[in-house]
Amino acid sequence: MAARVLDGKAIAADFLMALKERSASVAERLGRQPHLVAVLVGDDPASRVYVRNKERAAEKADVRSTLLTLPSSTSETDLVSRLQALNVDPKVDGVLVQLPLPKGIHEPAILRAVSPDKDVDCFHPLNVGLLAEGSPFLLPCTPAAVLEILRRSNVPLEGANVVVVGRSNIVGKPLALLLIQKEVGATVTVCHTQTRNLAEEVRRGDVVVAAAGRAGLITAEMLKPGAVVIDVGTNRGADGRLVGDVDFQAAVDVASAISPVPGGVGPMTCALVVRNTVEAAARRAGFKAAS
Ligand code: NAD
Numbered sequence: 001m002a003a004r005v006l007d008g009k010a011i012a013a014d015f016l017m018a019l020k021e022r023s024a025s026v027a028e029r030l031g032r033q034p035h036l037v038a039v040l041v042g043d044d045p046a047s048r049v050y051v052r053n054k055e056r057a058a059e060k061a062d063v064r065s066t067l068l069t070l071p072s073s074t075s076e077t078d079l080v081s082r083l084q085a086l087n088v089d090p091k092v093d094g095v096l097v098q099l100p101l102p103k104g105i106h107e108p109a110i111l112r113a114v115s116p117d118k119d120v121d122c123f124h125p126l127n128v129g130l131l132a133e134g135s136p137f138l139l140p141c142t143p144a145a146v147l148e149i150l151r152r153s154n155v156p157l158e159g160a161n162v163v164v165v166g167r168s169n170i171v172g173k174p175l176a177l178l179l180i181q182k183e184v185g186a187t188v189t190v191c192h193t194q195t196r197n198l199a200e201e202v203r204r205g206d207v208v209v210a211a212a213g214r215a216g217l218i219t220a221e222m223l224k225p226g227a228v229v230i231d232v233g234t235n236r237g238a239d240g241r242l243v244g245d246v247d248f249q250a251a252v253d254v255a256s257a258i259s260p261v262p263g264g265v266g267p268m269t270c271a272l273v274v275r276n277t278v279e280a281a282a283r284r285a286g287f288k289a290a291s
Contacts, residue, residue, distance in 0.1 A: 003255040006153050006230070008145075012267035015148065016060040019275055022290060023062045026282045033064040034281035036094040036120065036274070037086055041079060042072035042102045051098050057270035063277050072102045079105060080113045087115035093284060094120035094277035117283070120276035122174070131177050137289070138276045143175035145268035146209055146230050147184065149259060155207060155228050158185035163205030165218065165245070167192040171211040171232055198222070210245035220250035229258040232265045 027033045036058055038051045051067060058065040068086075070079065079097075086095045095118045101107055116126040122140040130136050150157060162179050166172035167190050179186040191201050202208055202222040210218045211232035223229065233245030244261030251258055259265060279290060 003229075003252045004153075004257040005252075006149055006257055006259040006264060008149055008259055008264040009267045011149055011152050012057070012271040013060070014152075015268070015271045016057060016274060019061040019271075019278060022282065023278045026278060026285050026287065027062070029285040029287070030281060032091065033062060034093050034278045035064045035066065035091060036096070036277040037066045037068055037092050039068045039070065039079075039082065039086075039095065039097045041070045041074050041097070041105070044100070047098045047100070053266070054096070054270045054273050057267070057274045058277070061271075061274050061278065063274050074102075074105075076105045076109060079110060083110070083113040087113075087118060092118065093281035094118050094273075096121050096273060118280055120273050120280060122276065123169070128169075128174070131174060134181060137283070138279060139178070139272065140170070140174040141272035141276065142171050142211075142232060142265060142269045143178050144272045145265050146175055146232065147178055148272070149230060149265065149268055150207065150228070153228075153257060155257065157207070160186050160206040161189070161204050162186040162207040162209065163189045163191060163202050164209045164211065165191045165198070165202065166209075166211035166213070166232070168211070175209060175211070212245050214245055215243050216245070216247050218246040218251070220247060220254045223251060223254045225254055226256045227254070229255045230265065231259050231261050234261060234266065 023034055038054060040047060040051050055065045086092050095114050097110055111123040114124060116124045119127050122138045127138055164172050164175055172190055176188045176190050179188045189201055191198055195201060199222040203224050205227055207228045209230045213233055213235060215235040229246055229251055231244035231246040235243050237243040242262045
């Protein structure tokens with residue numbers, strides 16, 4: 001039987017619709033809408049699309065968004081001072097710097113320059129530390145998107161073997177931290193380029209999350225029959241189309257549920273950026289954190 005396709009677009013639409021209520025109460029207390037500022041340096045077309053998608057998601061939850069575009073010639077010092085200005089602007093709740101940055105700008109320095117209170121991507125070391133400690137303020141967007149898709153699709157995670165392929169600071173590593181939290185309770189294996197036998201590891205997964213950025217890396221033969229597959233990868237196929245890391249056409253016959261690319265994790269990641277903006281604004285307004 002073909003796998004259930006986990007429609008990230010529909011899940012994100014429901015999520016954003018529900019978020020409107022929280023956004024409205026925060027707006028009432030602040031006397032203005034929660035406000036996200038996206039900073040785009042240079043003119044990378046893919047980055048433009050990603051930022052646009054985040055702006056669209058913000059609109060759906062009545063969150064204001066502003067795009068600050070800077071030329072690719074912007075120096076690291078200039079960018080840091082722009083961020084410092086946003087950090088102290090009382091009308092800005094969330095700040096994100098779209099990656100990748102032009103060559104010559106040291107990414108970690110920029111990610112540390114965003115105030116932890118407005119760090120809607122959850123890349124600042126303080127927020128990463130809070131997550132590792134088990135008391136996160138904002139959640140890392142793509143990992144939280146994966147978790148939200150699994151939860152809303154009623155995939156049991158407590159005690160489940162979850163195999164994460166990829167160990168980046170943006171996806172694999174923070175996802176592993178989220179999954180091992182007591183409230184989630186998964187048993188996690190993190191695979192990477194030095195993993196000896198990827199197929200053997202993946203086959204143990206009740207849930208497999210592919211976040212390697214390699215088209216076709218996860219084949220149907222690697223999967224345990226009935227596994228739930230979440231494909232985070234976004235790769236350009238030979239024909240220019242967006243494809244994930246999983247061989248979707250074949251995997252759909254082995255998995256019990258699978259998220260597509262596009263239309264899976266991507267829309268939900270944008271929704272999580274918006275939720276973090278609302279939560280950052282909520283904290284500013286003196287609200288308790290949402291559960
Ligand atoms: P990255 O390049 O920083 O990390 C990739 C990881 O995969 C590395 O840890 C590496 O060890 C591992 N890996 C690579 N090849 C492998 C192989 N052959 N076997 C085992 N492990 C391997 O990438 P990233 O930033 O984590 O992103 C991963 C993918 O997810 C990319 O395609 C990216 O575009 C996509 N992504 C999508 C979203 C979204 O919202 N949909 C968000 C972030 C990233």
